[in-house]
Amino acid sequence: MDQKEPLxxxxxxxxxxxxxxxSLFKRNQSVVKAVDNVSFTIEEGETFGLVGESGSGKSTIGxxxxxxTDITDGEILYKGKSVHQLxxxxxxxxxxxxxxxxxxxxxxLNPRIRIGxxxxxxxxxxxxATKKEIREKVLExxxxxxxxxxxxxxxxxxxxxxxxxxxxxxxxIIMDPEFIVADEPVxxxxxxxxAQIINLFSDLQEKxxxxxxxxSHDLSVVEHIATRVGVLYLGTLMxxxxxxxxxxxxxxxxxxxxxxxxxIPDPTVxxxxxxxxxxxxxxxxPPTGCKFHTRCPFAREKCKTIVPxxxxxxxxxxxxxxxx
Amino acid sequence: MEETTVQTEHMAKYRKSNLWKQxxxxxxxxxxxxxxxxxxxxxxxxxxxxxxxxxxxxxxVDAININQPPSAEHWLGTDALGRDVxxxxxxxxxISLTVGLGAMVMxxxxxxxxxxxxxxxxxxxxxxxxxTADVLMTIPGLPLLFIMAAVMSEWKVPAENRLYIxxxxxxxxxxxxxxRLVRSQILSLREREYxxxxxxxxxxxxxKLFVHLLPNIVPLLIVVGTLSVGGAILxxxxxxxxxxxxxxxxxxxxxxxxxxxxxxxxQNRPWLWIPPGVAIFLTVISINLLGDGLRxxxxxxxxxx
Numbered sequence: 001m002d003q004k005e006p007l008x009x010x011x012x013x014x015x016x017x018x019x020x021x022x023s024l025f026k027r028n029q030s031v032v033k034a035v036d037n038v039s040f041t042i043e044e045g046e047t048f049g050l051v052g053e054s055g056s057g058k059s060t061i062g063x064x065x066x067x068x069t070d071i072t073d074g075e076i077l078y079k080g081k082s083v084h085q086l087x088x089x090x091x092x093x094x095x096x097x098x099x100x101x102x103x104x105x106x107x108x109l110n111p112r113i114r115i116g117x118x119x120x121x122x123x124x125x126x127x128x129a130t131k132k133e134i135r136e137k138v139l140e141x142x143x144x145x146x147x148x149x150x151x152x153x154x155x156x157x158x159x160x161x162x163x164x165x166x167x168x169x170x171x172x173i174i175m176d177p178e179f180i181v182a183d184e185p186v187x188x189x190x191x192x193x194x195a196q197i198i199n200l201f202s203d204l205q206e207k208x209x210x211x212x213x214x215x216s217h218d219l220s221v222v223e224h225i226a227t228r229v230g231v232l233y234l235g236t237l238m239x240x241x242x243x244x245x246x247x248x249x250x251x252x253x254x255x256x257x258x259x260x261x262x263x264i265p266d267p268t269v270x271x272x273x274x275x276x277x278x279x280x281x282x283x284x285x286p287p288t289g290c291k292f293h294t295r296c297p298f299a300r301e302k303c304k305t306i307v308p309x310x311x312x313x314x315x316x317x318x319x320x321x322x323x324x
Numbered sequence: 325m326e327e328t329t330v331q332t333e334h335m336a337k338y339r340k341s342n343l344w345k346q347x348x349x350x351x352x353x354x355x356x357x358x359x360x361x362x363x364x365x366x367x368x369x370x371x372x373x374x375x376x377x378x379x380x381x382x383x384x385v386d387a388i389n390i391n392q393p394p395s396a397e398h399w400l401g402t403d404a405l406g407r408d409v410x411x412x413x414x415x416x417x418x419i420s421l422t423v424g425l426g427a428m429v430m431x432x433x434x435x436x437x438x439x440x441x442x443x444x445x446x447x448x449x450x451x452x453x454x455x456t457a458d459v460l461m462t463i464p465g466l467p468l469l470f471i472m473a474a475v476m477s478e479w480k481v482p483a484e485n486r487l488y489i490x491x492x493x494x495x496x497x498x499x500x501x502x503x504r505l506v507r508s509q510i511l512s513l514r515e516r517e518y519x520x521x522x523x524x525x526x527x528x529x530x531x532k533l534f535v536h537l538l539p540n541i542v543p544l545l546i547v548v549g550t551l552s553v554g555g556a557i558l559x560x561x562x563x564x565x566x567x568x569x570x571x572x573x574x575x576x577x578x579x580x581x582x583x584x585x586x587x588x589x590x591q592n593r594p595w596l597w598i599p600p601g602v603a604i605f606l607t608v609i610s611i612n613l614l615g616d617g618l619r620x621x622x623x624x625x626x627x628x629x
Contacts, residue, residue, distance in 0.1 A: 066524055095526025107517040112539045121535065122525040171521070 005080060006041035007179055007211050008065060013038045013074035015060050015235075019284065030284040034060045036235040037074075039310075044178075047205065047212040049226030049243070051219055051258070053280060057235040058215045059103075062181040065213065066100055067091065078179070096126060099172035103184040105164035109156040116152035119171045126175075137174060144207070145170040146200060162193035166200065173204060181213045186221055198224055220262050223247055228316075231255050234283055234291045237310060241317035251319045253296050290322065298323055350621035357617020360610035367607055371417030380408035394595050401595040403583065413599050416575035420604070423487050423494070423570070424557035430495035431556075432502060432549045436541070439506025444514065444533060454507065457500035465497050469559065472496070473568035483571050490569045494556050502548055509541050543622040550615035554608040561604055577604050 015035040035057040042048045052058050063069040065076055067083050076083045078098065086094060102108035109118055119141060120134040129137060139149050145166040156164060165185060172180055182201065186194040202225060204210060216222050222229055222243075229246040231239045231254065239252040250256045257274035264271070276295045281287055287294050293303035302322050310320040351357055380386075380398075386406030394401045400409035442453040460468075472493045481489055513519065514537070522532050557577075563569030564578025572579055577600040583589045584597035 068520060068524055092526045095524065100521070100524040102517050102521060104517055108521050110516075110518040110536055110540070113535070121531065122527065125525070125527045125531050168521075171525070175525070 007044045007079060008042040008213070009075075009077040010038060010040050010061070010065065011075045011077070013061065013064060013076065014072045015057070015064060015069070016072045032284045033235050033286065034283065035064070035071075036286075038232075038235070038237050039074075040230055040237065040240060042179075042211060042213060044211055045209060046227040047214055047225050049222035049229040050213060050215045050232060051217060051222050051229060052232030053217060055234075055280065055283060056232040058217070058232055059183050060235075061232075062100070062183045062213060062215050066098055066181055068100065092126075096128075096175050097177050098179040098181070099175060099177040101165075101168050101172050101180060101182040101185045104188055105161050105168055106156075106188075108168050109164060111156055114153050114155060115159070115167050118156075119167065119174055122171070122175055128175075138170075141170045141174045144173070144204070146196075161189050162196060165189060165193075165197055169197075169200060169204070173208065173210075176208070177210070179211045179213070181215070183215045184217065185214075187217065194221065201225060219258055231258070234280065234286055236291055237318070237320065238292065239317075239319050239321075240310075241314075245314070245317045249317075251313060251317070251324045252292075252321050253298050253323070254292050257297075290320070347618075347621045351617055354617040354620060356613045357621070360613030360617065363606055363610035364614065367417065367603070367610070368421065371414050371421060374414040375411060375418075378408065378411040378414070380411045384408075391593055393593075400599050401593070403596055404589075409580075409595055409599060412575045412580065413577075413603060416577050416580055416600060417603060419487055419570055419574060419576045420557055420560055420578070421607070423490050423560045423576070424553045426488075426491040427494035427498065427556035427560070428549050428553045430491060431498035431552060432545055434495060435499035435502030436506050436538075436545060438499065439503035440510055440533060440537065440541075442503065443507040443510025444529070444537065450507070453503065457503050460497065460500040465559070466562065468497055469493055469563055470566070470568060473563060477568070483574050486570050486574065487576070490560055490563060493563075494559055497559075498552060498556065502545075502552070505544065505548065506541055509544060510537055513537055513540055547615055547619040547622065550611060550618055554611035554615070557604065557611075558608055577601075 013035055014033070014037055017032040017034055019030045019032065034055075038057070038061060040048070050058050050061065060069065064071045065078075065083065067076075067086075071084055078094065081094075083091075083094070109115070113121075116135065116138050120138045123129045123134050123137065124131070135152075138152060142149060142151060147163065147166055147170065151159075151163075156167070159167065165188075168185070185201070186197050189197060198221065201212065201214075205212065212225070214222060214225055226243050228240070228242050230237050231246070231252065233254050239246065239250065239255045246255060247259065250259055253274070257276050260271065260273045261275075274297060276297075278295050281291070281294055287304075289305045290296070290299075290303040290308050293299040296303065300322070306322070308320045308322045310318055313319050313324055384407065386402065388406065389398070389402050390404055390406040392398055392402040392406075398408050398410070400413065402408055403412070438453045438457075442450040473489075476489050476493070519532065519536060522536055560569050560576065561578030561581065564571075564576045565582050567579070567582070569578055570576040580600035581597050581604075583593070589596050
């Protein structure tokens with residue numbers, strides 16, 4: 001099991017955004033480190049959950065892996081090949097095997113294109129099937145994603161948010177990809193629909209042997225679907241481990257506080273809550289040492305100066321904290 | 325299963341023209357736009373079919389009946405060569421409308437092509453195209469047209485082909501504004517999430533441009549195109565009035581108004597210059613009404629009133 005080569009390998013990924021707003025009198029170039037030295041691997045067949053608050057770099061990591069955005073430094077290997085060094089032609093070939101599901105089901109569909117065409121166009125453009133075969137295939141995928149055959153000639157505005165997200169998923173899986181990055185696919189939906197979409201993701205994974213990178217800010221959503229979880233804070237991984245490890249035995253204070261904030265729908269349950277003080281620091285000017293020390297209830301002197309090492313505390317459970 | 329396919333077919337037919345049907349329905353409700361459209365149809369029929377019913381077609385010169393006021397034989401009188409003004413008005417309309425439509429088609433084509441390329445590829449392509457457009461925009465249109473007309477007069481183009489030269493000139497002057505509009509639209513469209521989706525699907529540029537981007541700017545093109553026909557007709561009239569556009573003996577509304585240049589004609593023979601003036605006025609205002617109506621119909625949110 002351990003010898004198997006990972007499907008995706010992210011090595012020391014860095015993505016910096018330069019703010020080059022220069023005025024005549026002032027010349028300050030602030031650099032926002034959206035993703036700062038992140039490394040992890042995704043094994044075939046697993047669902048890797050990536051959690052963090054807004055602006056922690058979750059989406060940037062997802063987009064970088066599929067090369068929808070350029071990276072500043074580091075390397076991303078997909079089946080051993082460096083994604084960001086592929087030629088245009090090789091990249092086009094690779095696009096067949098990894099796909100993206102977008103966050104906003106409303107803006108991710110072109111309002112002027114019938115959904116049948118939207119789902120099938122990738123097959124057409126890559127020359128993988130004839131028009132007739134494509135229609136068959138689209139109907140099959142619609143069915144797989146819980147949509148009706150007569151939906152095929154409708155326009156996006158005739159669908160609800162949940163249905164649109166199903167369309168987005170159908171568009172992604174029609175190419176029979178192996179790997180799907182789902183960027184907050186349920187955060188735009190209400191709770192009852194969220195459950196349906198998550199179940200759809202699980203069903204498809206079973207049927208098609210898919211591997212997911214599932215990005216979310218909602219820990220309870222990730223708990224349902226992920227097999228391993230990475231916790232991001234200000235562009236840096238704080239903790240990484242199997243789902244059970246993270247949820248049963250969180251080691252990083254940030255993870256602990258996040259988990260204690262999940263509402264439990266039972267008023268009789270009493271528990272200790274860790275309420276963080278203050279706001280997320282400005283990513284253009286992140287704290288020195290451990291990035292979390294400004295809000296950490298257990299911070300010590302050491303945390304302010306020394307960046308904690310991302311170390312393996314237990315088997316396959318990594319934490320970046322001086323206290324562990 | 326059989327039933328579902330039947331249903332699918334039925335739905336397909338019903339849905340096919342849905343978006344444009346809505347636009348049409350809204351347009352029909354707009355009285356001003358429909359008045360404009362009505363006038364335009366009338367003018368078209370008048371110019372295209374009218375000359376067939378005229379006994380004075382093809383510029384028959386009649387030396388005996390020069391400068392006659394309107395009468396039963398010549399409803400709008402005759403000009404200095406004894407030609408029937410009504411017939412000339414209709415023939416001139418053909419030329420003016422052709423120039424207007426032709427110049428619009430050409431400038432929309434050039435403007436869209438360059439605007440899309442600039443917005444989509446950005447970088448150096450964008451710089452070259454947009455700086456060229458900037459240069460064109462810094463020069464006032466009319467003097468530029470005069471210079472071009474003067475240069476092109478050197479080429480000794482036969483009078484009946486002058487209208488094509490005028491079309492080309494007008495489209496060279498006219499594309500830059502549209503190119504900017506199209507470029508800015510493309511710049512905003514390309515950042516939409518569905519464009520990121522086409523990227524992640526690995527679609528070719530051709531498909532991104534023609535299937536995803538272009539259909540989204542068609543409403544803009546229809547509105548701007550319609551409105552620019554009026555402008556082109558006006559510019560052609562101005563040029564022809566100065567003798568730099570369509571030149572006699574080919575008639576255009578502009579060179580017919582030229583008659584007003586002479587004080588005697590202006591004071592004593594209003595039938596020479598009022599009809600072409602009214603024709604231009606009515607045509608341009610109808611086109612503008614229709615254009616405004618189309619804009620409101622295509623995007624009801626843009627309604628300013």
